[in-house]
Amino acid sequence: MRDATKAFLKAAYREFYFRRADSIEFPDQIESREFGYIPFGGSMVRHLTFRRPGEAAAELLRQTPSSVYCSNARYESPAVPMDEKGWKGAELIFDIDATDIPTQCKRGHDLWFCGDCHSTGKLPRPAKCPKCEGPTEEYHGTCEVCMSASKEHTLRVVDLLTDDFGVASETIRLYFSGNRGFHIHVFDPRFDLLDPQGRAEIADYVRGGSLPAPQTIASTLRRAPHVSPESSLGWMKRITSYVESKGNGYPGTVQKLVSEAISSRRALIDTSVTTDIHRVFRLAGTLHGDTGMCKMRLSSIESFDPTQDAVVLSSEPVALEIRYSPQLTLKGMKYGPYKGTVESLPAYAAVPILTKGFGEVKP
Numbered sequence: 637m638r639d640a641t642k643a644f645l646k647a648a649y650r651e652f653y654f655r656r657a658d659s660i661e662f663p664d665q666i667e668s669r670e671f672g673y674i675p676f677g678g679s680m681v682r683h684l685t686f687r688r689p690g691e692a693a694a695e696l697l698r699q700t701p702s703s704v705y706c707s708n709a710r711y712e713s714p715a716v717p718m719d720e721k722g723w724k725g726a727e728l729i730f731d732i733d734a735t736d737i738p739t740q741c742k743r744g745h746d747l748w749f750c751g752d753c754h755s756t757g758k759l760p761r762p763a764k765c766p767k768c769e770g771p772t773e774e775y776h777g778t779c780e781v782c783m784s785a786s787k788e789h790t791l792r793v794v795d796l797l798t799d800d801f802g803v804a805s806e807t808i809r810l811y812f813s814g815n816r817g818f819h820i821h822v823f824d825p826r827f828d829l830l831d832p833q834g835r836a837e838i839a840d841y842v843r844g845g846s847l848p849a850p851q852t853i854a855s856t857l858r859r860a861p862h863v864s865p866e867s868s869l870g871w872m873k874r875i876t877s878y879v880e881s882k883g884n885g886y887p888g889t890v891q892k893l894v895s896e897a898i899s900s901r902r903a904l905i906d907t908s909v910t911t912d913i914h915r916v917f918r919l920a921g922t923l924h925g926d927t928g929m930c931k932m933r934l935s936s937i938e939s940f941d942p943t944q945d946a947v948v949l950s951s952e953p954v955a956l957e958i959r960y961s962p963q964l965t966l967k968g969m970k971y972g973p974y975k976g977t978v979e980s981l982p983a984y985a986a987v988p989i990l991t992k993g994f995g996e997v998k999p
Contacts, residue, residue: 637677640997641990645676648949648983649923650700656948657697661920661933662689668710668724672916673701674925682916685715702925702991705916708821718914725828728835729917730842731909732789733817734782745777745962751993754960754975775992777962778816778942787937790818792903796842797822800870812946814924814931819917832911839910844871844902874901923948928987943967949984956986958995964988 653660663669666689672682673696682705686692696704707714708729712722748761752770761774790810797803803824811819827838878897886893909915918924918931929946947966958974964985965971971985978998981989989995 638996640999642676644954644997645987645990646700648987652923652949653697657693659921660693662692663706665710668714670707670711670714670916672705673699674703676702683715704919704922706919707916709913723913726913728822728827729909730793730820731817731906732786733906734778734786735776735816736906737782737785737789737904739782739785741779741781745779747775748772749775749960775962783942786817789903790820790937792901793820793842793905810934810937811920812932812934812940812942814918814929815927832913835911839905839907842903842905844898926991928984947984949987951982951984953980954983954986955980955998956989956995957998958989961989961994
């Protein structure tokens, strides 16, 4: 990354944080959280701690990093090495990413590209470019189809939590991740002290695995006083309802019918995210390092349009030398595809091209 590109990116992000510092969502008990950030062109800096939101916001403006993170865990000493922190609990979090959900649209916007000759092709990615034997990388795009699927799987998680575990809807917060999916933060103290195994059982339940469910931590948590007897039937009720809806004329086997029932209601979450009790997550209200879009809390996921609502950088034009870039759709405008051209683009469209290494700021 050229110095001019790095300077532009920092300036674009800094301008946003000057305007929108009050939109950053700092967590409760901030003094017990671990913070981290990734500078442009650098590697992760972790084990940071702040006593109050103003102190954290000031450091963010000073550093103007590519990405900012905060732990869902609370620690006695968040600034020391991991095995000395003194873990005190962590909120339950789920991650839904369009990349993990099988949709037909991926054939059109997911591809590989060569870093040397800029050749491209459909996935799967070859180890070396067949044209020049240069290094290859994958690019995963998004469209209305796969983002709609991500929304559907996010709402499935919410349904499973509220119906089967008795989680109050007001304790669940939904966020756009800033890239290809959504985060679900659960502020229910019943989950805070769960270890990775307990969280894995909940993740497995949400994904529709290990059915029928054994007597596990997940099944114990489902016996909350406010869970109705009907809701406590969980997956059995869902499967039975699906089977009944198909009637006696269904041509498939019972096993196939049950599999379809589970597939229609399970949520394809990233299990590694839910089970990691020391993970740091992108801080809500900050910018994604790959897209320039904002991680933001959602009041209505159904009406949310990431290509409009999460595009928060300025529209000031910048000249780019673009080696290669697939087509982007932002704020109702299509940009690209580009290959070996010089283009003047608004900052919000320039940033995802630059951060992915597809181009540089023109000197």
